[in-house]
Amino acid sequence: MNSVCLQTEAAEQYANAFSLLPSPIAIIDDSGVIQLVNSSWEQFACFDQFNIDNWIGENYLALHFKTSQAQDSMHTTAAPNISSHDVVAPDHVIQSLQQALKQQLNDIQIEYSYDNHGSRHYFQLSANKIQINNRNYFLVRHDELEAKQELLNSQQRLAIAADAAKIGIWDFDLKTQSLVWDSWMYRIYGICPKETQAAYTIWEKAVHPEDIQQALSDFHRSINTGKNFDSEFRIVRGDGEIRSIQASAKVITDSNNVPIRMVGSNIDITQKKLSESKIYELAHFDQLTKLPNRQLLKDRISQSLVLNRRLKSYSALLFIDLDHFKEVNDINNHSVGDQVLISFANRITQSLDAEFTICRLGGDKFIVFIPHASAQKFQAITQTKSVARKLLHNIQKPLNIDSKSFKLSASIGITLFGESATNIEDLIKQAELAMYKVKASGRNNISFYDPEMQAKIVQRKQTEKDLEQAILNEEFQIFFQAQVSSEQGVIGAETLLRWFHPKRGLVYPNDFIPQLEETGLLIPVGNKVLLDGCKKLQQWSKQQEFKQLTLSINVSAMQLLHEDFTDYVKQLLSTYQISAGKLKLEITESILIENIDATIAIMNDLANCGVLFSLDDFGTGFSSLCYLKSLPLTQLKIDKSFIKDLLNDDNDIAISKTIVNLATCLDLDVIAEGVEQKAQQEVLNQIGCYHYQGYYFHRPAEEYEFEKFTLAYNSDLHARPPLQCAKVSKLQA
Structure with missing residues (x-):
């Protein structure tokens, strides 16, 4: 570096150290002429639009004056939340320097902004008086205020984000009660800034009458405790529209921790509230x-x-x-x-x-x-x-x-x-x-x-679980009850399902069949009964003593109308080579109520394959007699309720005889169930019913016991004397 006035050896030593300092530094005399600059100064000069090869001898004040004329950017533009006195305009810089040089002030500090190709920078100029060879000079240093620059950039980003998010910013002076709003605050409250200036009373009047007390309470609590202000309230705009507001603020205190300002935001959350209300309505109302x-x-x-x-x-x-x-x-x-x-x-x-x-x-x-x-x-x-x-x-x-x-x-x-x-x-x-x-x-x-209702439900639920387990453990067993002809002996059997529960022992159908239907488990259980029944028919067909037997299996409406039922029965008939007329399906009158057309179609389809049909519990239901001529029935079954009092009730005799006569007219077989006495059999013979089923002949038993009974009964058939007819009062009815 060159020097005009400082050529001494001491000056050269200072210059060597001076050159290494990181801050841009220049030494000027009291007239403003630059005497010495370091390397950082020369780099700092890149911010200037004037390219100066040699700074020494240039007048520092004159350069500032030229720069201020060349760049409009050197005038002060207050950034958000920065007041005008925080930044000194370039003409103040010149005036302050001139005054410092003239008055020989020991030191001054000036902040200013500088615009370089659209990028604003902030600096602090420091001027300190020094003496060299008994002459006054000024050491001028320029330091970029990076922290302030970052703060201003952050504030600018915040202002842009707040504007994009439509957040209103406000600043309330607690001492003067003056309130400053940004543009979005005016928009949120529906107020024109040219017509009405923001004021505490304006805000207070805008808050919904039903919400003002809570809002004020939240406001004063924040001031008294120093905690953040957080409140939600509604406002009534000038046009009468009601909007929901979320307000937040921070309390700013002085050095004595006394609140002096509140700076905060308002957000219009009307749409959010409507959405929340809609969500709540959907979640809580039909x-x-x-x-x-x-x-x-x-x-x-x-x-x-x-x-x-x-x-x-x-x-x-x-x-x-x-x-x-x-x-x-x-x-x-x-x-x-x-x-x-x-x-x-x-x-x-x-x-x-x-x-x-x-x-x-x-x-x-x-x-x-x-x-x-x-x-x-x-x-x-x-x-x-x-x-x-x-x-x-x-x-x-x-x-x-x-x-x-x-x-x-x-x-x-x-x-x-x-x-x-x-x-x-x-x-x-x-x-x-x-x-x-x-x-x-x-x-x-x-x-x-009644608590008993719950007890029954608990028991029912337990039974359902037990039924599922019973299927897996094969706890169901088929029993056989003989069907007897007065002339031919045992002519067939009805399969009766029994459940051997591991804890409850023997369970009868009335205690579990309804639940099998309700749970749909009757389908797999019913299919298993059909399977075992067809296997048994196949075995009997190969034994001379049993080949004449038919097997009756009860079928519910759920089974009969199931989409796979017909195909399943046909498959069993084919697999086990069941002869026509050997498998008899017993249905109740309730089936006719379910879906008569579908029922008739299914029955006809299976009848064509040799399956017989018996109408069980005849006379106890409510079906129309006209359906009888459409159904491919082969048998009517007199219900045991008519047999029970047959010896004492003339009406039961009349009903039973009517069923027998009806079956005869329709060319159907007839069988009476529930026969428990010899006298009942004799009465049935007198009215023309020669087929029976009941405890008088045989109780339901396992297949071995049934086969044993069949052999014994049929071998002894011809050794018995003919039945004597009992005297019945309504035989001629």
Whole structure:
């Protein structure tokens, strides 16, 4: 580096050290002429648009003056949250330097901004007076304020992000009560900044009257505690529109920790609130009737249980199921059915107390929740029963929908519970069980839950599990009961299913067949009976003593109408080479009620394959006699209920004789079941029935015992004397 005035040896030593300093430094005289610069200064000069090869001898003040004229960017532009006095404009820089040089001030510090090709930089200029050879000079240093630059950049990014996110920024001076809003605050509150300036009173008036007290409470609590201000409230804009606001702020304190400012934000969360409300509605209300749904019902029951424990009171659930509502949909259409449900929901809502919860579980099932019936159990029962009766009365009033009148009825199950109740789902289930009891006893009534109902359900569930295990463990066994002809002896057998439970022992069909049907397990169990029966027929066909026997197997409507039933039976007939007329399927009259056309088609198909059909329990059902001529039957079976009192009841004799005569006219065989006495057999002979089944001849037994009985009975047939006819009063009827 070169020097004009400093040529001494000492100056050269200082210059060597001076050159290594990292900050841009220049030494100027009191007139502003540059005497010496270091390397960092020369690099710093790259920010200047003037390319100067040699700085020595240039007037520092003059260069600043040229720069300020050449670049408009040297004037102050306040950044967000930076006041105008934080940055000194370039003309102030010149004036301050000139004044420092003139007055020989010891040191000055000036901050200024500089724009280099669109990028703004911030610097601090320091000027310190020094003496060299008894003459005053000034050491001028320029340091870039990187921290301030980053802060300003961060503030700029925040301002851009806030604008993009539509966040309103506000600054409240707690001493002067002055409030500063940015543009988005004005937009959120629907206020024109040119017409109305932000003020605390403006904000206070904008907050919804129902929310202002809570908002002010949150505001003052934040100031008093120094904690962040967080609040949600609604505002009413000038056009009357109501918007939801989320407000947040930070309290700024002075050196004595006294709050002086609050700087915060407002966000319009109206759409968020609407979405939350919609989500809540979907989660807690039935979309058709707008009634509370199961979830909201459970929430309210849960709250009530807490009060029940404290108040020792009783609550009640009323489970309502509309009777035969399916017919409303079937006869009309589902849209009409929906309108009926809506009208029904409105009616029961209007007829009940406001504190009750009316919930729709789904379909035509509803629940009424009485939160506090009474502290006395008897009074609680009385009040609940009164509510239920009132409901039944209102439900039966006609509903008029689209010029049509609908008269409904309902079955209502009730459970009463107090402080000991805990499981809400169990309570709902209890009311539902009571409702099903009403259904079973004729509908359109009420019933209270009885713990025995639950005990039966538990037992039933256990039985279902046991039945599944029974199939796996092959616990079912076929028993055979002989069917006897007065002239031919044993002519066949009926298969009767028995269940040998590992703990309960022998279980009879009435105790498990209904549950097999309900669970669908009757299909695999029934198929196994058919399989074993056909295997047995194949064995008998190869034995001279048994080849004449037929085998009757009971088939339910569920089995007969199952899609694979016909093919399965045909497969068995083929696999085990069953001769025509050997396999007899026994059906009940209830099958004819299920689906008569499908039933007839299936029976005809199997009859063409040599399968016989017997109509079991004839006369006990409600089927029409006209179906008899369409069914491919080969036998009618007189039910044991007519045989039981045959010797004492003339009506049973008349009915039995009618069945025999009907079978004869239709060219059908007839057999009587439940024959337990010789006298009953004699009466049956007199009315023309010669085939029997019952304990008088043979109790159901395992196959070995049945075959043993058959051999013995048939071998002894011709040694017996002919039956003597009993005297029967209505033989001629």
